[in-house]
Amino acid sequence: MNCAGWTSGSGMIGPSRGREMKTRTDRLSVPPVRVLLVLQVLLVLPVLSFSCSEDSKDTHDAGDTDTDTDTDTDTDTDTDTDTDTDTDTDTDTDSDTDTDTDSDTDADGGTDTDTDTDTDPGVPLPPGCEVIWPSNENIYGWAGWHSIDADRMVWRYFDHSTDPWDAVLMVRTLSTGEEVEIQRTSSQQHRFNGPAIWGDQIAFEDAPDWSDPDSTAEIFRINIGDTGSTRMTFNEQSDVEAIAGSDYIVNHYSWDPPGPDSYDSGYKYVDLSDCSEHYIQQDLDTGLFVVAFDGTRWVAYEHGNRLYKFDLQNPSTSPQLMSATEMGLMWIAFNTDTGELVTGTNIPSVTDNFSLDVWNMETDEREVIIDNPYSQGMPDASGHVIAYADSEAAGESWFTDNRGQVKIIDRETKVVRTITPLVGRYYSIGIWDRWLAFNPTSYWGDVIVLCDLEAGGFVDTDGHVCPESGCAESDAGVDGGK
Numbered sequence: 001m002n003c004a005g006w007t008s009g010s011g012m013i014g015p016s017r018g019r020e021m022k023t024r025t026d027r028l029s030v031p032p033v034r035v036l037l038v039l040q041v042l043l044v045l046p047v048l049s050f051s052c053s054e055d056s057k058d059t060h061d062a063g064d065t066d067t068d069t070d071t072d073t074d075t076d077t078d079t080d081t082d083t084d085t086d087t088d089t090d091t092d093t094d095s096d097t098d099t100d101t102d103s104d105t106d107a108d109g110g111t112d113t114d115t116d117t118d119t120d121p122g123v124p125l126p127p128g129c130e131v132i133w134p135s136n137e138n139i140y141g142w143a144g145w146h147s148i149d150a151d152r153m154v155w156r157y158f159d160h161s162t163d164p165w166d167a168v169l170m171v172r173t174l175s176t177g178e179e180v181e182i183q184r185t186s187s188q189q190h191r192f193n194g195p196a197i198w199g200d201q202i203a204f205e206d207a208p209d210w211s212d213p214d215s216t217a218e219i220f221r222i223n224i225g226d227t228g229s230t231r232m233t234f235n236e237q238s239d240v241e242a243i244a245g246s247d248y249i250v251n252h253y254s255w256d257p258p259g260p261d262s263y264d265s266g267y268k269y270v271d272l273s274d275c276s277e278h279y280i281q282q283d284l285d286t287g288l289f290v291v292a293f294d295g296t297r298w299v300a301y302e303h304g305n306r307l308y309k310f311d312l313q314n315p316s317t318s319p320q321l322m323s324a325t326e327m328g329l330m331w332i333a334f335n336t337d338t339g340e341l342v343t344g345t346n347i348p349s350v351t352d353n354f355s356l357d358v359w360n361m362e363t364d365e366r367e368v369i370i371d372n373p374y375s376q377g378m379p380d381a382s383g384h385v386i387a388y389a390d391s392e393a394a395g396e397s398w399f400t401d402n403r404g405q406v407k408i409i410d411r412e413t414k415v416v417r418t419i420t421p422l423v424g425r426y427y428s429i430g431i432w433d434r435w436l437a438f439n440p441t442s443y444w445g446d447v448i449v450l451c452d453l454e455a456g457g458f459v460d461t462d463g464h465v466c467p468e469s470g471c472a473e474s475d476a477g478v479d480g481g482k
Contacts, residue, residue, distance in 0.1 A: 123423045123443050128456020131447045132172065132179075132437075133157055142439050142448050144428030145292075145333040145380035146196035146243050151175050153430070153437055154182075154202055155448060156192040164188045169195060169202070171224060174435045174450075182224065193217075198244035198295050200224045203232075205240045205251075219251050219270065232270045233277060239268070245295035247272050248312055250280070252291055267291050267301055269312065280310045281319055292341065294334040298361050300341050302329050307343070309361060322364045330354045330377025330398065337383050338411070342369075344377020344388065353397055356388055356409070370409055370416070375399070380431045383463040384411050385453070387431040387438075393422045402427065406438050408458060410465035417458050417465055419451065434459055 125131070133155060141156035148154075151174050159166040167187040172179045182202070183192065193205035200223050207215040208231070217238045222229040233239045237255040249272065254265040266282040281303055290302035299310040300322070307322040307329070330344030341359040345351060345366075355371035356379060369386060370376055375398035378389040391397060391404035398404050402425040409416045420426070424442025431437070434454040440447065453459040460471040 123421060125444065125449065126419050126451060126456060128453060128458070129419075129449050129451035131444055132450045133170070133448045140193060141195075142428055142437075143194040143196055143241075144378075144430045144437075144439070145331075146194065146430070147428075148174075148380075148430035148432045148435065148437055149197050149295075150199055150432070152197055153432075153435070153450070154195045154197045156195055156204070158187055159184070162186075167191045169204070169222075171197070171202070172450075174432070180224075182222065183229065194241055196242050196244040198246060201244050203242035203244040203249045205242055216255075219249060221249065232275060233268075235277070237264070241289075241291070243291070243293040243295075245293055247296070248293075250291065250293040250299055252289060267299065267310075269299070278315065281308070290329050290332060292332040292334055294336050294339070294361075296336075298334070298339075298341075300332055300334070300359075300361075302327075302332075307359075309364075322359065323366065325350075328354075330375060331379065333380045335381035335383075335386070335411075338381075340381070342379040342381045342386055344375065344379060356386065358386075358411070369411070370414070375404065376407075378426075378429050380429050381411070382431045382433055385409070385431060385459060385463065385465060386411055387419075387429050387436055389426050389429060390418075401425070406436075406440075408436070408453070408465055413464065415465045415467050417468070419458065434463065 141158075152171055153174060154169070154171050156167060156169050159168055165187045166184050167190060168184045169182040169192040170179055171182055188211050189209055190206055191210060195202050195204040197203075201221055202224065203219060203221045205217050206220045206229075207217055209215050216236060217240050218234070219232040219239045219242045220229045221232055221242075221244070232249060233251070237253045239251050239253045241252040243250045249270045251268055251270075252266075253268055254263070264282065267280040269278050269280060270276070271278065280299055281301060283303065292300045297311060297313050299312065301308055301310075303319075305326045305328065306324065307327065308319045309322050310319045311317060325347055328346040330346070332341060332343045334341055335358075339361060341361060343357050343359065344354040345357045346354045352371055352373050354375040354377045356369045356376040358367050358369060358381075359365065360367075372390070372392050374394070374396060375391040376388055377398065380387050385408050387406065387408050389398060389404045390407045391400075393405055394401070394403040396403070403422065404426055405422055406419040406426055406429060407416055408419060408431075419436065420438075420440070424440050424444075426438055426440050428439045429436070434452060436451040436453055438449055440449060451458075454461065457471060458466060460466055
């Protein structure tokens, strides 16, 4: 699709590409929350008119949540009586339990402070898992459920061997392990923040030039094999957290418009047929962050502690309320094999902290998958499997300290398997087919861990979760595997 020239207008939306439950060789799974407050009036505004242009080689950072770039030797102050000196890739070699506080200089020249709580250094990776990129900035360079799709995963890292650091956009083919460098440029100029992939298309947040203090974050995209990226948004707003799709890119935006007490935040989409920008939800004086896109039709998001949906096949209709119940959400994602929305859901006086739920997008029906003590959330789903973070073993809400375990549950049988022990914090989980990826900060470092769930004995050849007793027993019952 060509975004070089277009005319303003409402933008006709083509029919969605219907998806059936596919075989393991060809099924797709794509797609992302914070508990938000304040109920505001729903506004659906007219189309914004901008143009697209080619911008060669964009690279760099993605979302700002604790970005460490430690390659130096830091002195960590522990809560015990001794002082340990660690060489940081955020992998500590202490045999005791300590709390390490590191202060590091990032690519922007600023200082990030990171506190890691460690237990035992001898924790192996789960079976079938490997560290594919030990780079210390993946909390910005990997967007979890947005960054894995159709036998590929995408991420950004900083190359510390260059001065200034280069930002590099990478793609890995899951079935072969082949890794390809898509773009590289100085991190002082461009950054590939929060890259999201759909087919051959990668969307990400960047700026025209990060060295220009007047630059704003905008949405860019690149097709695998292209030599340069295309800028998709042109405005005074900060456009971030891009979600790629077949005909649209959905993103979150925020800005501080002229005025004494004004703030604007919400969700938009870019129609790739003409590069026109459209508002989905605009809110005043409130931050909105929780949004998911199934890549073809449905956008789901939180607004005013309620869950809404927007139909890109019928953009003239207003967003629809999916549930009038007040709730908080611990991230949301779509299973594009089944069409269901998966949420970590907190409903006061109903759920035990956050439960793991699925929603029918046509009927708005909610089904509880698991509701154990504390938090089950940060989900992604593919086929029969839902992956999520579970803080039950930590004995506290995930939002207390971001500690928990990565687990998977079978959508039909409800068999649960624990993938990781309680060894650190976990962020940004993504799954496609038998491939599970997540970003921990733990003994393994601030890294991306990639797991072949079938090779590790967690799922069988049909994609169902196996109980602890083994895959041959996967049909023995629905309660095993915890």
